[in-house]
Amino acid sequence: MSIMHKVFARLYQDSVSLMQISAQISKLPGIVQASVVMGTATNLEQLHDAGLGENFNAGPNDLIIALMGEEDACNQALELAHQRLNSKPDEGSNNGVRAPDLVSIEMALEKEPEANLALISVPGDYAAAEAIKALQLGMNVMMFSDNVSVAQExxxxxxxxxxxxxxxGPDCGTAIINGMPLGFANVVQRGAIGIVGASGTGVQEVTCRIDQLGAGISQALGTGGHDLSEEIGGISMLFGLNALAEDPETKVIVLISKPPARPVAEQILKCAQAANKPVVVNFLGAKAEEITRPGVTAASTLADAAEIAVALLKNRSLPTTVAHLDPQHVAMLNKHSQMLDAKRTAIRGVFAGGTFCFESQLICQQQGHTAYSNTPVAGNSKLADIWKSQGHTLIDMGDDDFTRGRPHPMIDPTLRNQRILAEIADAETAVVLFDLVLGYGASSEPAAELLELLSQTDKQHAPLLIAHVCGTEADPQQRSQQINALRNAGIIVADCNAxxxxxxxxxxxxxxxxxxxNA
Structure with missing residues (x-):
């Protein structure tokens, strides 16, 4: 087994590009682990912790390719990564002279003076300074970068x-601005529903379901997960809410977040009531009576938020919750589970989307199932060892514990798929619950690798698999194609995460x- 690395001095690539390259070379035969990162202090420490080497002669402006695997495979991976890093789209020509690379926000703004949004995707140690530069230049900012301190935020x-x-942001993974998807986002119709969300996958779930219901999105604004904390005070959500209230193209507003700090929630709800437009609020886990007031409607799940928003837009009566068990569902589930061994009693959730994990924990709790998790909701317990499930366990595979030195599972589902196989092999597992997230930035074939692995398992003695596909027909991966592939493999596919x-x-x-x- 060889460990190799190569340093490219003063070569910057944004984090999504680096994760995509990491994912591509990780799949090469003979490669055990691969990481392509900038040489920041945090990344150097993570490479060391992952066993990918130490004493790198690299600084924060240098790019590192670190590999573990067979020697020939590592050499092949280095060559492939080098090609990817040096490939550029067709730049055209100007009498044979190539335009200089843009190396600052100032240079970009000089070239495009009408631009008013800067998307920042640099290591967290440097993101705050770039955001301040952009603001000083009069721009709005989307910070894809994470690891920015609360004080800096x-x-x-x-x-x-x-x-x-x-x-x-910081750590804003999803937005749709004037129809343009940014970060991990889906291809949805333009329309009259505006969204402000403190959750990337939460925004994806709501925008996709609105699209599936035949309506569209005016704007989808992310805030980052810490925005509604007492320290930050919901500054971004309040700005986005007010902007959508003033936007003539937006007729209905949806607000999405995990439970905010109480005083922040009250301030946001007060502003929502004054918006003079219908506002749907999904503060996951909050009681409806704490939210509902004139002009403001509470939604108990992400899917409900979309359903209610579309009903308000089209002047229809408000629907009942999407997550319900009708006799047809019960009969279907009982038929699939009748051959399960009685010893199989545990729910095992394996999620790429952190909010999907959060929402699923809440719903399982409501049905009487407390669980373990690496990111537990109130009333659930912290998992002692994130690599080993116990009892009911619901895991967020996109959490930092799993992504240090590795691509996010939405980009490269390899680690997530391995965890699903481990849960299938556990004699306690009754059902494996998982998500498949489509859209820009996500894996081009999210179902294919998993189904190939599942084809090698003993289906006769396996637990049930229940999936939820977050996406649209216009996404590059095409939602119906992924659903059909899963169902053809015997996987039960639900309409939504809830x-x-x-x-x-x-x-x-x-x-x-x-x-x-049977006892």
Whole structure:
């Protein structure tokens, strides 16, 4: 087994590009692990912790390719990564002279003076400085970068407030601005529903379901996960809410977040009530009576938020919750689970989307199932060893614990797929619950590799698999194509994340009754 690395001095690539290259070379035969990162102090430490070497002669402006695997495979991977890093789109020509690379926000703004949004995707140690530069130049900011301190985030957002600009992020993974998907986003119709969300996959779920219901999105604005904390005070959500309230193209507004700090929630709800437009609020886990007031409607799940928004837009009566068990669902689930061994009683959730993991934990709790997680909701327990499940376990594979030195599972699902196989092999597992997230930036064939691995398992003695596909027909991966592939392999596919969690809970309840009856 060889460990190799190569350093490219003063070669910058944004984090999404680096994750995509890492994912591509990780799949080469003979490669055990691969990481392509900038040489920041944090990344150097993570490479060391991952066993990919130490004493790198690299600084934060240098790019590192680090590999573990067979020697020939490592050499091949280095060559492939080198080609990817040096490939550029057709630049055209200007009498044979190539235009100089843009190396600063100032240079980019000089070339495109009408631009008013800067997307920042540099290592977190340097993201705050770039965001401040962009704000000083009069631009709005989307910070894809994470690992920005709360103190820096507050400084940036207070400056944005002074300049009447919006900061999306830090760690804002999803936005749709004037129909343009940014970060991990989906291809959806333009329309009259505006969204402000503190969750990337939450925004994806709601925008996709709105598209599936035949409506469209005016704007989808991300805030970053810390925005609604008491320290930050919801600065970005309040700005986005007010902007959508003033936007003539937006007729209905949706707000999405994990539970905000109480005083922040009250301030946001007060502004929502004053918006003079219908506002749908999904603060995951919050009680409806704490949210509902004139002009503001509470939604208990992400899918409900989309359904209610479309109903309000089209002046229809408000729907009941999407996540319900009707007799047809019960019959289908009972048929699939009748051959399960009575010893199989555990729910095992393996998620690429952090908010999907959060929402699923809440729904399983409501059905009587407390669980373990690396990111537990209130009332659930912290998993002692993130690599080993116990009882009901729901894992966020996109959390930093799993992505240090590795691509996010939405880009490269290899680690997530391995975890699914491990849960299938566990004799306690009754049902494996997982998501498939489509769209720009995500894996081009998210179902293919998993199905290839599943084809090698013993299906006769395996647990049930219940999936939820977040995406649209216009996405590069095409939602119906992914759903059909899963169903053809015997996987149950729910309409939304909440429904999938409810179905998994029903199977677990049935198995618990079966075990008790056999005792």
């Amino acid at each position: 507050k400084q940036i957002k207070l400056l944005a407030q002074q300049k009447n600009r919006m900061v999306m 429904q999938a969690a409810l179905w998994a809970s029903h199977v677990a309840n049935s198995q618990a009754q079966k075990k008790e009856a």
